[in-house]
Amino acid sequence: MIDHSADRAVFRQLADLLRDRIQSGELGPGEPLPSELRLAQDYGLSRTTVRQAIGQLRTEGLVTVDRPRGTFVRVPEPVQVVALARGERVGARMPTDAERRKHRLGEGVPVLVVTTPDGTETVHPADRVQLTRP
Secondary structure: OOOOOOOOOHHHHHHHHHHHHHHOOOOOOOOEOOOHHHHHHHHOOOHHHHHHHHHHHHHOOOEEEEOOOEEEEOOOOOOEEEEOOOOOEEEEEOOOHHHHHHOOOOOOOOEEEEEOOOOOEEEEEOOOEEEEOO
């Protein structure tokens, strides 16, 4: 449960508990998290603290917030396999606002940038692509 006397911030402890429930499958893709009010009551926390915990999970890409419906476990997107050609380089960075909109990226999700030998770049969502070498 939550240890109010621990060195770890209370919102991080709640985020840990919720993350464990998501990763164990107890809360599956598309399922709603309990409401902020319910989490606050269940764990004896303020709604502000609950919002911080949900914000942490949102930043990690584990949940999506759909106001006013609630917070839901993120449904993973299908993974695209991209074969890298000889001489192509890959880097990672945070996306621009335009890239975030184009690829429908959640907060905290980076992009992978593939650069060809002639300098052409293609951008791929890091959470939905698997890069392979031939």
